[in-house]
Amino acid sequence: MFTGIVEELGTITAVEHSAHMARLTVHGPLVTSDAKHGDSIAVNGVCLTVVEVAEGSFTVDVVHETLQRSSLAKAEAGQAVNLERAVAAGQRLGGHIMQGHVDGTGTLLSRDGTGLTRFAMPPNLARYVVEKGSIAVDGVSLTVVDAGTDEFSIALIPTTLELTTLGRREPGDVVNLEVDVVAKYVERLATPHLAK
Structure with missing residues (x-):
């Protein structure tokens, strides 16, 4: 779950396309400060699962459904993106309840x-x-x-x-x-x- 309060402006550093999916690497030192494999990070509002963390960046896989429904289909290296970590229980909900499931x-x-x-x-x-x-x-x-x-x-x-x-x-x-x-x-x- 997310609240829509952007924590950091990140930058897409790499995009790899394969059959029906893409792999993005995003530089975001704040959101990666406590990130680990399997965590959720919203990238421009899209909830994505971290598959790798290294040196202030994280990598995520974007499946066909997400590419069809979101602007991530046109993601490119150098592009700025809004980043938010999943909300922890007990934190303030400064925005509103969001799932990161783009409509x-x-x-x-x-x-x-x-x-x-x-x-x-x-x-x-x-x-x-x-x-x-x-x-x-x-x-x-x-x-x-x-x-x-x-x-x-x-x-x-x-x-x-x-x-x-x-x-x-x-x-x-x-x-x-x-x-x-x-x-x-x-x-x-x-x-x-x-x-x-």
């Missing part, structure tokens, strides 16, 4: 001088995005300003723009989206009863 990708549409930023999203995710609700964009826990049928907006504070990849994003850039897991469970539990 799909969106596209940055615009950002104005006040930090108000608009993203396009797949219409099938719109039902889970509500005004003043939570959403994760590239692993950053954010509050929705307004939500439509195929786009939403958020207000980015200067700290978020400075300390995450969102400050480097330009219109047209693809981002990872994870909607609120609670909304998905409520829908699943309520659907059989609503049909009656």
Whole structure:
């Protein structure tokens, strides 16, 4: 589980593609300070399992499903990424409950001088995005300003723009989206009863 409070901006140092998967090596001295094989680290909001740790970097395997659903399909060496270790029991939940299971990708549409930023999203995710609700964009826990049928907006504070990849994003850039897991469970539990 994650909270969407980015701990560190890391850098992808190597990408190796093979049949239906990729192996990424990411430099992140803070998140690797206590990391070991089998730990979970979110990379741009995608929960990945550490397979190797060495000299301030970690290596992860990215399977076909993850490549299909996330922006990691286009990962390249030199790219900055948001990093967060899995939350430890008893820690503060500064953002919101996240699984690191990306629901799909969106596209940055615009950002104005006040930090108000608009993203396009797949219409099938719109039902889970509500005004003043939570959403994760590239692993950053954010509050929705307004939500439509195929786009939403958020207000980015200067700290978020400075300390995450969102400050480097330009219109047209693809981002990872994870909607609120609670909304998905409520829908699943309520659907059989609503049909009656």
